[in-house]
Amino acid sequence: MGAYNRNTDGLDLVHKFAGQVKDRNFLVTGPTPGGLGAETAISLAAESPAIIILVGRSQAKAQQTIDAINGVSPSTKVKFVEAELSSLKSVRAAAQTILDDGEVSKIDVVINNAAVMASPQMKTEDGLDYQLAINHLSHFVLTNKILPKILAAGPGARIVSVSSSGHRFTGIRFNDPNFNEPDSYKEFAGYGQAKTANILYAVELNKRLASRGIHAYAPTPGSVATNLQTYLVALGDKATEVLDEAAYKVHGISIAETRAREPAKTLQQGSASLIRAAIDPDLVKEEGIFIDDANLTTDPEVIKSWATDPKLAEKLWGLSEELVGEKFDI
Known part of the structure; x- marks a missing residue:
């Protein structure tokens, strides 16, 4: 049994590992107010990081988050970088903006949080599946570009x-x-593929970077009510059918049974897994890459082997390079 559970709050972890926050530089994608990115960034501000870079679609939309961070830690410099994650051109421009910023000499922690879930079938301007592009490929390009x-x-x-x-x-x-x-x-086939990609990306990053003391993790926040549910709401009457199919494949029970067994978390509880992944220095002593309820787990009932297989991780890296049209020598 881990030291944490589904009731652990992110802010408690920020205070516990304050030394891993103060004067460090963080980057968070998806800072929309009321979402996990915003909650995570505002929580981190409680222990005075030097810089928080917020990467999002529009500064106007993120202003409430920026103001909240400033209110919690006036000494923390907040930088907003505009990026439309469905456009690789926009993502590359955002990465270049970050690389060109002389005030940002280093980035201690990157939290690739921005996501869409269960969207209708769409293609991006690059001809890519919408969910794969936003949830994985945009972050693949952004992170690899700012790796220096x-x-x-x-x-x-x-x-x-x-x-x-x-x-x-x-x-x-x-x-x-x-x-x-x-x-x-299928809506959740697109989402499931993209969320598997997030984990495999972390597996491959660890293979390539762990020898340099840099580690990657893939947390799940659990079920939290945010604007991530936008596309499900738009499904109307069809939503229950879509959710039921997903729940049976993911949990082996109906969506109603799933919700009864695992009630929705608060934003603070959802952010705990992200924050532990970002700042707990002792994580490297434990086995695993997937964090659920703020605990690392290798339980095959919780994390599928198709998301942790090193050969599949390497294969995904190659596929991702092919899809974005760029190779990364990392």
């Missing part, structure tokens, strides 16, 4: 890719990642 600044932070730096129990819906569709086959797309 992560490497500058040295041993102890972290790369956190937020995943989900939804990864248990399906692994990577290596032969058809963009769902070009007729009738192959």
Whole structure:
């Protein structure tokens, strides 16, 4: 039994590991007010980081989060970098903005949090599956591009890719990642593939960076009521059918039974797994890469083997490079 549980609050972990926050530089994607990215960034501000970089769609939308961070820690410099994650051109421009910023000499922790869930089938301007592009490929490009600044932070730096129990819906569709086959797309097949990709990306990053003291983790926040549910709400009457199919594949029970067994967490409880992944220095002494209820786990009932297989991680890296049209020598 781990030291933490589903009731652990992120802020408690920030205070516990205050020395891993103060005067360090953090980057968080998806800072929309009322979401996990915002909650995580505001919680981290409680122990006075030097810089928090927020990467999001519009500064106006993120202003409430920026103001909240300033209110908690006036000494923390907040930098907003605009990026439309469905556009690789926009992501690359954001990465260049960060690389060109002389005030940001290093980035100690990257938290790739921005996500979409269960969207209808769509393609990005790059011809990529919408969920795979936003949840994985955009972060793959952003993180790999800004790696010089992560490497500058040295041993102890972290790369956190937020995943989900939804990864248990399906692994990577290596032969058809963009769902070009007729009738192959399902809302949670797209989400499950993308959330599996988040974990496999962390597996491969560890293989490539752990010798330099830089580690990657893939936490799941659990079920938290945020705007991530936007597309499910839009499904209307069809939502229960879609959710039931997902719940049976992921949990083996209906969505109603799932909700009864695992009530929704608060934003603070949801942020705990992200924050532990980001700042607990002792994580490296434990086995695993997937963090659930703020505890590392290798339980095959919790994390599927298709999300941790090193060969699949290497294969996904190659596929990701192919899909984004760029190779990364890391």
